[in-house]
Amino acid sequence: MEEPSAEQLLEEKSGQSYWDTRYKDKTAVWDIGEVSPPLRSYIDKIEDKNLHILIPGCGNTYEAEYLLQQGFKQVTVIDIAPTLVEKLKDKFAGNIHIQIILGDFFTQQGQYDLILEQTFFCALPPRMRPHYAAKMHSLLKQGGKLAGVLFNCSFEGGPPFGAYQEEYEALFKEAFHFNVMEPCRNSIAPRANNELMFELKKNAEVLVQRYVFKGITCNGCKQTVTDKFSAIEGVLNVCMSGDFSEVLIVSKKEIALLELQSSIAYDARYSISKAD
Ligand SMILES: C[S@@+](CC[C@H](N)C(=O)[O-])C[C@H]1O[C@@H](n2cnc3c(N)ncnc32)[C@H](O)[C@@H]1O
Structure with missing residues (x-):
């Protein structure tokens, strides 16, 4: 039998069944078991609890849990993995402040004030990066922000697929205003010195x-x-x-x-x- 090509292998590692299997087999090695400290600090500074917030590729979404604990009222999370989403629906059953969507982020519609990034960008094959930037731009309201944590390093193979600050700058340039993009000061120990904290504001003029x-x-x-x-x-x-x-x-x-x-x-x- 012919060996699968590099593209086929990559495709297998980005599809729904790849991600769902990670949750079924309990091999979600990226899951840090708590809201990431940089995002916790970021969330702590937000005053308006009525912001429409989206978390794409949400995983176990400790971030959403934290937002709800802090009184945020309009949180939407989306993930492509059915096993995970079923679990989230049980976990947050009856909570009217969170909407849990099973689906592909790239087909979602809606308008958000804030989109939070936490190891979703790095889960996507690098060829999808232009799509990520365009989709984020389209899902944000005028004045809306994309914020969170991005890796600032490379990895062998992937996912995760690493990238460096200059690649993010080239990707998001002009479509967003760079409010912040700097080394993260409070990463978890295994990710120390390898993460960037960022906040980009949608440029609605373009x-x-x-x-x-x-x-x-x-x-x-x-x-x-x-x-x-x-x-x-x-x-x-x-x-x-x-x-x-x-x-x-x-x-x-x-x-x-x-x-x-x-x-x-x-x-x-x-x-x-x-x-x-
Ligand atoms: C590396 S995990 C990160 C999960 C979570 N953000 C965390 O930090 O624990 C990437 C997540 O993105 C989800 N995912 C991958 N491609 C997706 C897509 N096209 N649309 C929505 N979710 C997707 C996967 O199912 C997985 O839960």
Whole structure:
């Protein structure tokens, strides 16, 4: 039998059954058993208990539990793993201040004041990072914030898939205002010196669009294409995924697809189309 490709292996490690099995087998090694100290400190500073708060890839969601204990009234959590979500529904049964959703974060609709990040970004295959940034932008209200903890290190294989501060800066640039992105001072011991605390505010003045790209095979070409798109009037930031399959374009105004296509017409192998 043929060995699975690296892409197939990665796909297996990002799907619903991969995550559900982690909860079924009790191999959720990322679970720290308590609200993470940086998020606890962050939550302690929020005064408005009526904020609509979303926690994607919530896991056992000690963060939501803590929010509810502190009197927050509109908490939504979402996770793709049915075994986990069933358990959460039992745990929070009868609590009208929390909505528990079984589903894929990327298909969710809604508008939130605050989205809390805690080891969800690192659970996603790196090619999904442009999608993550675009989806976060679309789910936030004007003035809404994305905040939490991100790894600032690399890992062998994955998940978790690590990243460094400069990669986050390149990804979120212009779509968000960087209120805070700095080394975490109160990480749990095993993650000390490897985490960033961050708070990004949605830039509601811009359009954030995601495109499927085909034809690039090397970083040099990626840079050339990025430069071409960046040179288009109105484009503020271009971020292509590490596997060259997706591009995030942040702009002041709508950029016609034809204009993007024309700018890469110099190479017949390249194509760009709007992502779903
Ligand atoms: C590394 S775990 C982190 C869980 C929790 N935030 C924590 O810190 O304990 C990643 C979580 O994201 C969930 N997940 C993965 N892909 C998802 C998706 N597309 N939509 C919603 N949840 C997803 C997994 O089921 C898992 O619970």
